[in-house]
Amino acid sequence: MKLSSDDYYERLHITRDASPDDIKKAYRKLAKQYHPDMNKENVKEATEKFKEISEAYEVLMDPDKRRIYDQYGKDGLKAQFGSQGFTWDQFTHASDVGDLFSDDFLRTVFSNFGGDDFFGGSSRRSGRSHAQIPRDLETAITISLKEVYTGTTKEITVVSKNVCNRCNGNGSEPGSVPKKCSTCNGSGEVKNVRSMGYSRFITISTCSDCNGSGKVIANKCSACHGSGSVQGKKTMSIKIEPGIEDGVVLRLPGEGEHTTEGSGDLYVSVHVLPDEKFRREGSDLYTEATINLKTAILGGNIDIITPGNIKTISLKIPPGTQPMSKFRFKGEGLPYWRSSIRKGDIYVTVNVKIPDNLTxxxxxxxxxxxxxxxxxxxxxxxxxxxxxx
Ligand SMILES: [Zn+2]
Ligand SMILES: [Zn+2]
Incomplete structure (x- = not known):
């Protein structure tokens, strides 16, 4: 997705004489187009686009800002938006699209762009340290026995911390430089002197105001409030290979939190739901079938349907079959995990129904x-x- 035009009218696909009504219509149309549900593959870019059209909307819906813009262009708006340009906390028209997006989305996705309290909830984080160690993330998925049989692809969404784009994670508003920490005078350490009788005890500890860096942020980044990171939602597909065991934890390297220090991993634990008909032991499946007395005595055929109705296998009951007899179907069980050839077996235990309603x-x-x-x-x-x- 390429970035929008620098011109606010072009961004909203409207002419310079557009009425407020036209502007609103155009804005809502584009807002729908950049809705995260419509842009599952590239939520981040779509959200960036949304920010750009919102900026244009903010200017063109305000008669004063529009007049300044028409006359002096973007430069003229610097006094309105500040030298760093438009930020979310300057956006006053959230309610014009409030019906299109869920509150949850607005808070989660737009916190990418910070702005205190953009949609009514406070998202300000104190976050003093921005030298953060990326954490691993954990999530879980549940699959059926059929999906173990065939393999599957599952979509998961994780809310994760990412490096703030605006400040590249350093927490300072672009263009501003960190200043010397006044608590430790830039040394990163604080001395604590205590006198007891004739002795003096000096304790040196890391300055808590600058976390030992000796610098403090002079002008906090407006997107992350100086924390260097933002919260973002990420959806990805996970391929589950056939034969996976219940309780297996898959590791997705680099899909955890992202910070300036690197990336954590994502751990996905896989839970297999119990099946109504089949009990699983490794790659073997166990089930029971009930036959009538006639079939037990004279023999016959019954159908065994594999998990998820994938396949019907015919079980030949020989004459004189005893109750609790076990039958084995070689190679009809679950695939071995990460083996394309080996498969387990299906075991069928046969019950015999004795008639109890004889005339x-x-x-x-x-x-x-x-x-x-x-x-x-x-x-x-x-x-x-x-x-x-
Ligand atoms: Zn930032
Ligand atoms: Zn300090």
Whole structure:
């Protein structure tokens, strides 16, 4: 996205004789265009654009500022905006786009450009030190067993600290130089002398006003209030490879906080939701299937549907299948993480549903059947003790 024109009218795509109504319409149209939801790939640039059109809007909506601008150009506005130009705290028309953006967005994204209290909430941070060590960030995502099976891409949004663009992280308003710390007179250290009787104790400690740098910011950066960093939202896609284990923590180097000292890492912990039908052990999947008595005795086929309805596999039940029999489907389980070839197995434990709603006629048939059956399979007394026929 290239930067906007230097001319305020061009920035808003309006002519020099545009009425306040035209200006407002043009501004709202562009504000929608630069909405972060419409610019997920480059929120930062879109926000920068938004700032530029807002600056133009601020000038052209104010009859006095517009007159000065028309007559003297941007130079004429220096007395209005200060030598550093427009800042958010000089923007008085937030309510004209308040309905287009969420409060949350306005606070989060616009704090990039600082300005105390731009949208009603105070975002001023005290932040004295700007030699900051970048912190690592943590977040978590949840995926289903189906996504473990196939792999997936997840979008995550992290709120992170970034180096302030305006001051490059040094906390000073562009053009202003830090001044000598008056507390330590530029030495970065403070001496504390205590007398006890005839002894004097001298303690030397780091000056807390300048954090030992010997310098203090004379003119705080208007975007970060001197802290050197701003809060920003970042959305990124994370590729989850098939077969990932529950509880794995992925490390994304350099995606943590950004400070002048460098970048932290982002740690994403992956949680796999329990599945209704399958229990997972490594890459193997365990499930249960219930068959009827007829199938158990005479044999038949049942369908096993893999997680996420990805595949149906047919399980052949041989005649005389006992309850709790286990069947294994080799290579139908989950892929091994980071292996394109190996896959686990699916184990199916078969339950047998014993009919419990027989009519008396059906019971008679069965009795007849068992009379016949027992005559060909005499009851083994020993086994009988264990309840077998
Ligand atoms: Zn700054
Ligand atoms: Zn100091």
């Amino acid at each position: 008396s006629r059906q019971k008679e048939f069965l009795q007849e059947f068992f009379n016949e059956y027992d005559s060909t399979n005499p009851v083994n007394k020993k086994k009988f003790l264990w309840g077998l026929i």
